[in-house]
Amino acid sequence: MQLSGGASDALMTTDAMIVLKDISKTYKVGPSTVRAVEKVDLEIPRGQMVSIVGHSGSGKTTLLSLIGGLTKPSDGRVIIDDINIWTLSDKEMSQLRNEKIGFSFQFASLFPTLNAIDNVRLPATFGSKNESDHDRAIELLNLVGLEDRIYSYPGQLSGGEQRRVALARTLMNKPRLILADEPTGDLDEDTEADILEIFRTINGEGVTIVIVTHSRAVASQAQRMLRMHRGLLSEEEE
């Protein structure tokens, strides 16, 4: 099964999927300023699998959100697939997220009112493609080993099962870029290995992947490892 979209379309002017230029994100909390991400410069080529490690509170989730356009940088530019994303309208930005980016969140992120398959189909709702999404959703649930829980609601699934449904949802629209925040956070080693295998397969199809992780095993799978420390980003040498 093809998990991702075809090799990217027109206007491929650089090899970079992600370019962060002098990105900072600060929060004002009372009189003090929290520097969650500070002056980060980063370039991730298409098709690369990158892991980000770092202590709790070092700014990893904030960085992923900046890459995905979920939060506006206090300073600097975010360029995804050669598009300076903060020059886009809300509609264009939403479309970009919908078609190109797959988010996988740190916490359980399923919609309690929808069953597994409807949760997986959700991203297709916002797209402009008119093809039936049902079959693809089933395939993806198969892929994550939940073919017999298609109609279960999140409340009827274990934490690990919910994470796998969420992963299937991440892949729904065949994203060219996957931003995964601790995708194997509370999973046993076997399930972690399964999920890693899926990431590797997708990466093999040319999808760019950024994984935030605490797991050595996961981090070591990446072609490149980055470390966040108090909002600062550095390359981790092998």
Added chain:
Amino acid sequence: MKRLGLLYLAAQNLRRKPFRSFVTIAIVALAAGTLFSATLLIGSVDRSLEVGMERLGADLLVVPEGYQESGQAALITGAPTSFYMDGSILDQVKTVPGVDQASPQLFIESMVSSQCCTGHVQLVGYDPSSDFVVSPWLRDNLQRTLSKDEVVIGSLILANKGEQVHFYGHDFDVAGVLDATGMGVDESVFMSLDTAYLMARESAQVAESPLDVKPGQISSVLVKMADGTNVDQLTQRIKTNVPGTTVITANELSRSVTDRISGFKRGFIAVDAIVWIMSLLTIAAIFSMIVNERQREIGLLRAMGSSRQFVFRLMLTEAVFLTAAGGIAGIFVGGAALFIFKAIITSSLGIPYLWPPVLTFVKLMAITMILAIVSGAVASLYPALSSSRLEPYAAIRRGE
């Protein structure tokens, strides 16, 4: 299989909190139901008045002094009465300047002792030679006058054309049934004056309780004014020229109903305004709560690529779902309540009542629904807007 849509998502969200959804629907139903039923009631009274006045066909009624009230009651709600004056009054009225046509009527209270069962009815004797109320109807519908064993009945008398009714030991054939007016006419039975006198005379022999009506007696004189006559001046002239009488004008008759209903109208407007405002505020409050609770989900939707506009529409749709359901429930419950309690309401307020034509019904339903839907949209506008403005990451974090 179809794609998930806005409506499906909205419906799923509402099912999550059934009690809250139910309460919202109930509040809107209360507002919509009050509006629907009260407007229907008022409209029905107006319509009844219009139709009833046309059927009455007279500009004013001359009745014995002191019987103005009971005369009005008889005309409006059909409360049976009997009062009599001498037949010579008719000739006196005819001579008053400004009177174009004048025709006598005789009122006789009766119990119905036939298949029909409304209890009291008002028997009305009219004079075929001068009458301008029943005769035109007979001309249009029967193309003849009534024989001495025939009557025409109001729409509420439970008998059909061709059946028989009995009064004071007499059998009568029902020659026709008048259209509904919602007013006293509906509970009246019309016969010619001669028939009425004959029935009265023979009642001494054949009826259980004989009638004390002498030939020549009448109850009222219906008057049509000459063109260009002033009602008030004519009323005054009749009162002075014909001693022992008083006058009920058609205007007065409508006004007495309008007055009775105007207090109700004011009260209803106040109550319904309050209920609508309350339901708007409640919906606004509930949807602010919903937006708060669902911040994380809204953030997630945005991360998956839903636009601001979609989030906005989703919230608005949820609200409109609820208020539309409230509107439908209100129309049903309000309509049913009016249907069930109509008799009590009309008799306690002393007002006539006639259900409006279907088109009016439909219009009123449409207006109620539009109002309910617009209310939902307006009340949820601000919460929906603020939910769509949330920054996805902030929304996701704050909902944690």
